[in-house]
Structure formats: structure tokens, C-alpha cells
Amino acid sequence: MKTKPLLIALLAVAVAAGPLATLALAQDKTIYVPLFVYRTGPYAPSGIPNANGFNDYFNLLNERDGGINGVKIAIEECETQYDTKQGVECYERLKGKATFVNPYSTGITYQLIPKAPVDKVVAHSMGYGMTASADGRWFPWVFNFPMTYWSQASAFIKYVGAQEGGIDKLKGKKIVHVYHNSPYGREANPTLETLARKYGFELTLLAVDHPGQEQKSTWLQVRRINPDWIYLSGWGVMNQVAVKEAATIGYKMERMVGNWWSGSESDVVAAGDGAKGYKSMTFHAAGPGFKVHQDVFKLLYDKGKGATKRELVGEVYYNRGMINAMLNIESVRTAMVKYGNKPLTGEQVRWGFENLNLTEQRLEQIGMKGMLQPLRVTCENHEGNGKAAVQQWDGRKWTIISDWIEPIRDVVRPNLEAAAVQEGGKLGYKMRDCSKEK
């Protein structure tokens, strides 16, 4: 048995060598950006286009402008598989060099919220994460602009009201919320409940357990209730199954609206023609028709430097990745105006996020006019003043069909502030005074 000593040696190496510290990729003269991606695992269909959008936008900036105001960007991907523990491992490995992170999973965001102020790293959860963190007085290091789940849900109700011919017509209407039974899926519930009381519609909450492959009983209930509208907060395979089941029971697809994590190509393609007419909320437009895409094609894809296939540019999650990268960059750029064109510290970058003012004019300069709405972040309001829209699937592509909808802020904000007191209190935080910030 000559193999035994070898085996033991092998084992000793595997266990004792353990994780080796990674080599520092970033030099002093670059802005280091860690990217948490999930290109493998059960949610890869959403993760891949998103990661490609990120990559292409950062590479575009390096190619076209030489980085941010001449400071190059160094990106490093870390695979999380959308798994919280692997995300924490990524964060611990990369946080030393990072000034901001995009956790790209609500679970990972919750891990990073307490750690961010300690490590002086900005956590930007764009349109996901903890809604209460939109109160910047309690959570200075966490940002979730352009919008939160609560604002989104209120925009949905506003849209439904407009479709029914006025918000007062909601009285007596039946709305069902089909949601992923996790903190993420439950996010919209309190807002919907408040609005149900205010406008007098009947709300039914139907939970679907993770991962959501089995929804027969849920849709039987939907059939019995026969709701006027369905709001879907799903994720991954749950969306595909929900859209298919809705089509199977013959529900009118125009009256089923997903949230913005339930409205991508991969969610509807599986249901084929049955998905036609299905709608979802969004905060940006899909498609490769914007000026920034021309730059991407010219400077990256024509030179063979693109992250994906040409025809996949412009998918919903691809554009979302791009917009996320753009918001990161514009925040850093804002900070550079104050602190100079050099790699910045976490605290300086945080100031940039908090004072981001993305005007229509600026959007035009970066080639994203019409892709999303202008945005302004303040010390109190880390959600910004983003607006949502409704997009519809026509069997081939997603098209925005509504005007930009202003959330019902006078309902959302007081609830949000109350939640921030609770969540901030749990972490032992004190509310800061924004009038003293400069």
C-alpha cells in the first residue's frame, strides 16, 4: 500500500495549505472594483447577462475615456453562485482593496450592511436589499437608489389605478401578490397592505416556497379568487413557473405584473407564446438601441473585446448591469470633483454616492438618455428620487408601455423611516443629523 503516505501527504497539503492569499491585482493608480457575479449555479441565467453588462461598461470606460477622469478601473470578478456564504468569502477576500461593492443578492446585502461601516466600504444594492436602508440618516454606508421594493409596489398600485380609470376605482378590486417566501419576496407586503387599507382593494398574499418549482396549489387559489390583478415577486425558476402556470389557467397576461426581478427574457421565454402580454415593473429600458450601446459595439465588440455575444447586448439584465456600473462610476466621479482625480478612500467614495446628482444632461452625455430617469441622492434619502415604468413582453422583446410613474412617497417614506428606526436600532446605530453633513 504505497499510496497511503502519498494520500496522507495530499490531504495534508489540501487541508494545511488552505486558502492562499490572492495576489494584489490592483496597482496604486487604479480604482479597484470587485464584482460579485453568479455565472454558475441555479440563478446563472440572470447572473450572466448582468455580469456581462457590468464588464462591458467598465471596459468601455477604460477604452474610451481611459477610466474615470483618467484614472483606470481595475475589475476583479468573484463568483458567489448567489450563495450567501460564498458571497461573504468574496467580500472578506476583496474588501481590503475595495471602496464600494455591489452585493447582487439580498442575502449577501444583509451580511454586508453591518460590515460596511466598519470596513469603510460602500454597499450599493441597486433596487434590492433592505428597504429601510434608504434612510441615509440611519444607514450612511448603504445605498439602494434608484428605488426600493416599497416604492416599486406603490408605483404598481398607481399603475393599476390608472388602468382602472382612476385610483378611486380600486375600491373592491381584487389584487393577489404571489411572492417568493423569503425576506426578499415578503418585502412588498407591508406596503401593499397599507395601500389596500387606503384605497380599499382586497389584497391576498400567496407565498411560494423556495425554489418555486411547485406552484400548482398557489394557482388553484388564484383561479378561485379570480383576481383583477396579480403582482409577482419571484426569482429565478419561480418566475418561469409562475408565468407558465398563469398562462395554463388562462389568466389574462396583461393583468399580471412582475416586479423588476421578475421581468427578464429568461422569465418569459420558457412559457412561449403564453407569456405574450405579461408585464413587469422596471426602472430602465431594455434593448440595444441607445447611444451607449453604439459605443459598446464600436469600441468593444468590433475589436473582439466584448464580454458576451453581440446579439445578447441589450437584454434586460445586461442593461441593468450597465446602469449599475454607470451609477457606481458617476458616484465616484462626483467624489472626484471634491477630492481630485485619483484613487479615493472609502469615505470619499461614500460622499460621492451620497451627493450623486444625475441630470438629464449628464445622461445624454453618457449616452443613456431615455434609458432611465434623472436621479438625485441626498443624505436623508439613499433611494433617490427614481421613477418606475411598466414594460411588456410582446413575444420577442420587452418594451416600456407606460409613462414614468412617481411612487406614492407620502405613504412609503413614513413606513420606511419607522422601519429604519427599528433596523438601525437592532444594530445599535444612532441617527445622524444630516444638516451637519457637508
Next chain:
Amino acid sequence: MIYREAGQFKTSYGADQAVFPIWQDRWFVLLGVAAAFIVPPLLADEYWLQAVLIPLLVYALAAIGLNLLTGYAGQLSLGTGGFMAVGAYSAFKLTTAFPQVNILLVFLLSGLVAAGVGLVFGIPSLRIKGFYLAVATLASQFFLIWLFNKMPWFVNYASSGTITAPNRTVLGVLVTGPNATAPMRYLVALALVVAGALVAKNLVRGRVGRSWMAIRDRDIAAEIIGVHPLRTKLLAFGISSFYCGVAGAELVFLFLGSAETLAFDINQSFLVLFMVIIGGLGSILGSFLGAAFIVLTPIFLTNAPHAIGLSLPVALLKQIELMVFGGLILFFLIVEPHGLARLWQIAKEKLRLWPFPH
């Protein structure tokens, strides 16, 4: 040569019954534990402590728990994740309701709560065995997770639906919460796992452990010689769940910082079961080796290409990692079906004869 018990005479019953009767073993373990207490907090950086060593210790404790139940008492369980969740949620409820209570005591109390739940879900083991029992414990896994998901009381009605570790101190030093330093968390986790391992080691050598093994090897024969199956099996479930509960509380309070029920899903149960199987059923050392293998190998495989300067796409790396990891599991199980602990035992035998093997 270097590992020879010749000349070590025991002159008292105490010496004969020592945990480590050979002085080489004793010193090796003592030095190892001392090194574990001193070296990493001084030398390791935060990444090593927070992302590598703390999860290793937490899972080692959970693996010891499952090993007592599955390895020693022979009751196959897939409910580990659920029992860990019980520990985590009860620790959260206890420490938010009684903030002045020492957090270490809270860990032990939450272990007791988990033990109580374990006792209840252990009752079917009196009627059903083997795979059927595994299915019954699977039910406990799903039921407990569903319960924590369903009842907002368990998360103190937080709108986020997650539990977060608050700031808690031991002897005036912060050990949990976001501001606790990684070395402190590590030391707490290490102290708990050392204490747990010592207790477990003594348990399995004594009357309790022997009755567990008797039940495992043949329950009817055990009953005939006077081992009470009800008491023995339930005790195994209770003590095992105690360990898992403490490990679950540590997972949230020392490692993750905050968690939702998804952190305790069925994958956790499988993970801990694999640790026990790969490490070695019926071995305390095996629990450590198994946890080390399952926790460290993926991290090693992720970082190794970086370290040798290989730059590959992360997705490809992940796929390679999964393949190599799967391959290694198969490899070790084929070469040594009794687990890594058995390999260690064989190595010890070899050392005993070295340098003159026959």
C-alpha cells in the same frame, strides 16, 4: 520509533483510562490546541479568520453533533439544518429578550432548546430505522424552516425577516455584532468547539457512548443485555441536537452576522452529513477532518489558480472547482471508505513501526 508506546506503563486506573493514554498523543493534542489558541489570532489576517477558520470551527461543532447521532448511535438524520436553525433563532430570541445575559450562556441555552426540539423529533426513531428514519428527520428539517419563515415572532416582527446578531460582550470584550473583531470571534468559537469536543470524546468512551454503539451495532442484542432503547436513542437525539443548536447559534452570531432561513436549508443538512461521512463515522477527530475537507478544499481550489498566477474566467474556475472537489470526494471514499480519520489511524500505525516496517 518516534511514536512508540513501549515503556509507558500505567500504574493506576486513572492513567489507564486517560483520554489520550500515550504521551505522544497527549502532547500533540495539547500543543495543537495551544497553537490554535495562540497562532491564528496573532498571525492570521481577517480574511483567514472570518472567512476560513471561523466557519471551519462552527461546522466542526455541527459535525461532532451529527457524528454522535449518526456515527455513534447509528441514527441517520437529515435534520441537522433544522436543529441548527432552532439554535440560531432561539439564541436570537433569548439575547434580544434578555440582553444582560452572557452570550456564552445564551449559546448554551439555545443548545438546550435545540436539544428539546431534537428529543421531540427523535421519537419516530423508536419505530423506524435507517433510510425511513432519514425521511422522518427530513420532515423535521422542512417543518422547522417553514415555521421560522411563517411566524414573524421568531424575527421579532422585523420587516426584513432576518435575524441579526446584536453587540454582546464577554468580560467586557465585544464578541458578537458587526464591531466585534475577528480574533475575538475566533477565540469564542474555538473555546466552544474545544469544550464540545472534550465532552463528546468523554461521552463516547463512557457508559452513554457504549450504549449508543450497542444500539448502533444491533439494537435487539443491545436491548437484551439491558440497554434501554428509548432512553438511549432519545439521549442521542437530544445531545446531538444540543451540539447542532450551539453550532447554529455560532453560525449566525460569530460567522454570518445576520441570516434568513435560507442559511439553514436542506443543503446544510447534507453538507454536515458529508462532513461526517468523509471525516469518518464514529470518530470525533473525523468530524474535524471532515469539516476541514469540506470547508477548506473549495476555498483552496478557488484561490490556488490566483496564487500561481493563472488568470481564468471565474465561471470556468467555479466549474473546475466543483469537478475537482467532487472528484476528491470520490477519490477519498474509494481509497478509504471509513473516512479521513481512518487514514490518520493508519498513519499512526505506520509511524509506530517506522523506520522498520515488516
